[in-house]
Amino acid sequence: MVFGLFRQKASARVAPLYEGLMRASRQPAFYAGLGVADSVEGRLEMLMLHVGLAVHRLSREAAGRETARHLSEVFIDDMERSLREIGYDDSGLKRRLKKVVGAFYGRAEATAAALGSDRPAALADTLARNIYGGAADPRHVACLADYVRGFARRLDDTSVDELVAGALPSLMPSSIPAGEPAIPDLEP
Structure with missing residues (x-):
């Protein structure tokens, strides 16, 4: 019981960060402008990308390692809850959750x-392999790669305390007009 209470407190502590990462992963420009599949799988890929970037950033700093672990746990708990909501029973849930966690x-x-x-x-x-399944417009992939680099740089520039509070860097992915080069808007 004590461990469950501790886990609830840890989950509550990183909830603003997780919610911010979820919002960042759901930006319409990913789906409408960069060709990411607007499906359960596409949205899961974008969430895994954003949470993975945050976990990587937090893990590189001693003060952030425990937070990175808690963030991963919150993601896994959310995936379990989501799988239950869409109808997986206990046996199917365990198999599917294992795949999702491994993929993450x-x-x-x-x-x-x-x-x-x-x-x-x-x-x-x-990104082409993981987000697009190998088949994507190279301009979309280049734009997404630029976004990921910018988002990772901004995560690096944000303190652990600010991240835990949900103060995520604001960065909009750019979409590519037909025939235009991929130049993302990296201004805050």
């Missing part, structure tokens, strides 16, 4: 590695 950690690692890579196309390749 795998994608978070791949994105972090791509952000740190010396290979310029590493992030675009990772």
Whole structure:
């Protein structure tokens, strides 16, 4: 019982951060302008991307490691709740949740590695595979990669306390007009 109470307090502490990441992942420009599938899967991919970026940023700082763990737990609890709501029974839920959690950690690692890579196309390749399933307009992928780099930089510039309070960097993904180069708006 004591551990359950502690987990509830930890979840409540990171709730503003998780809610902010969820809002960031639901920006219409991802779906209407950058070709991300406006489906359960597409929205899950964008949520995993944003939560993964925040977990990566928090994990790099001693003061943020526990918060990163709590944020991951809140994400997993939310996924379990969502799967139950759409009708998974206990046996199906366990299998599906295991896949979602594996995908989350795998994608978070791949994105972090791509952000740190010396290979310029590493992030675009990772996003094309994970967000778009390999088939995407290269301009959309380039724009999303620019957004991810900008969002990650702004997370780095935000303190752990500010992140926990839900003070996420404001960054709008840019959409690409037909025939135009991919130049995202990175102004605050």
